[in-house]
Amino acid sequence: MFVGIALVIAGYVFFFVYFFVTPFSFRWQAIYGDAVSPDSFEIRGIDISHYQERIDWERLRNATVDGHPLRFVFVKATEGVSLIDENFNENFYQARRNDIIRGAYHFFTPDADAAEQARFFLRQVHLEPGDLPPVLDVEKTGKLTQPQLQRAVRTWLDIVGRHYGVAPILYTGYKFKLTNLNDSAFSRYPYWIAHYYVDHLEYTGRWDFWQYTDVGTVDGIKGFVDCNLYGGNLEQMMRLVIKEENIDSIGLRE
Numbered sequence: 001m002f003v004g005i006a007l008v009i010a011g012y013v014f015f016f017v018y019f020f021v022t023p024f025s026f027r028w029q030a031i032y033g034d035a036v037s038p039d040s041f042e043i044r045g046i047d048i049s050h051y052q053e054r055i056d057w058e059r060l061r062n063a064t065v066d067g068h069p070l071r072f073v074f075v076k077a078t079e080g081v082s083l084i085d086e087n088f089n090e091n092f093y094q095a096r097r098n099d100i101i102r103g104a105y106h107f108f109t110p111d112a113d114a115a116e117q118a119r120f121f122l123r124q125v126h127l128e129p130g131d132l133p134p135v136l137d138v139e140k141t142g143k144l145t146q147p148q149l150q151r152a153v154r155t156w157l158d159i160v161g162r163h164y165g166v167a168p169i170l171y172t173g174y175k176f177k178l179t180n181l182n183d184s185a186f187s188r189y190p191y192w193i194a195h196y197y198v199d200h201l202e203y204t205g206r207w208d209f210w211q212y213t214d215v216g217t218v219d220g221i222k223g224f225v226d227c228n229l230y231g232g233n234l235e236q237m238m239r240l241v242i243k244e245e246n247i248d249s250i251g252l253r254e
Contacts, residue, residue: 037066038199038212043230043237045072047105047211050087052221060220061098065227070218071234072101074135077125080109081116084124096128101241103132105171106156110142114152118159127164129244134160135169135192139176146180154185162253165246171211174203190240192228207231208240 044065048055063070075092076085085091088104095102106121108114127134136156141149153170161168171192172181192209195201201210209228216227230237 037227038210038229041210041229041231042068043071043232043234044068045070045074045101045209045228045230046216046218046221047074047076047226047228048087048091048221049076049085052087052223052225055091055094056220057094057098058220060218061100063219065216065218070100072103072132072228072230072237074103074105074132074228076137077104077106078117078121079107080112081120088124092125101130101132101237103135103169105135105137105169106160108136108138108140108153108156110138110140110144110149110152114155115159118156121156121160122163127242127247129242129247131242133166133169133190133240133242134164135171136160137171138181139172141180149180150183150185153181157189163250164242165249165253166242169208171209174201177203 046065060070073091073095075088075095077088077092078084092102092104104125104127106117106125109117121134125134136153138149138153144152157168157170167189169190169192170181170186172194174193174195177191177193187206190208191206192211193201193203193207194211195203196211196213198212201207209230211226211228214226215224218225218227
């Protein structure tokens with residue numbers, strides 16, 4: 001009897017770990033295994049939101065990410081059609097003030113109107129020359145079917161991309177991308193992939209940024225922070241940033 005109970009418990013544990021705590025999961029604390037830092041990439045950065053609370057920017061500007069200088073930071077700006085991250089303005093300002101290449105991201109709410117989400121982001125976020133392209137963070141399907149989700153995501157990307165004259169960055173997890181956004185329509189967008197607990201990516205498509213852990217530690221930030229890397233060198237990453245001509249043309253597109 002006890003053996004049977006033990007087998008049932010073991011089965012539930014295996015099911016939970018296999019399906020929910022996998023290398024494809026993101027926004028999950030490190031109970032699957034130790035955080036892994038890939039060695040072959042030098043351009044490192046982090047992404048932050050109000051969850052990092054008050055940041056010591058004097059320490060952060062000189063911090064390293066797994067032994068490499070901190071080069072860039074993505075800052076959460078908005079979510080849905082009404083939520084502004086409470087620390088966005090301070091974090092976005094401080095990143096520029098401390099000479100860290102910065103970007104801003106919108107957390108996509110699938111059950112809210114995509115066009116209104118895009119307009120809300122544009123009202124709150126004013127990117128400048130030298131900033132990374134705007135980012136759309138897609139992690140949930142909500143009640144949308146796959147075709148509906150893809151249309152909604154394209155709507156946001158089209159509106160924001162047309163405004164800035166650049167291709168926005170698409171952030172999502174490895175498994176989510178293959179399951180829900182595996183369409184050639186998204187191939188022209190820089191891809192920021194979330195894939196944890198591995199020292200190399202199994203994804204065979206083109207990618208630009210890799211969020212390789214959500215339990216990193218960086219001087220100037222209390223607690224855990226997401227750590228990222230860029231897949232090329234600094235010169236290549238700087239080709240992505242918004243240029244003066246992009247900003248000068250915004251008025252013509254509005």
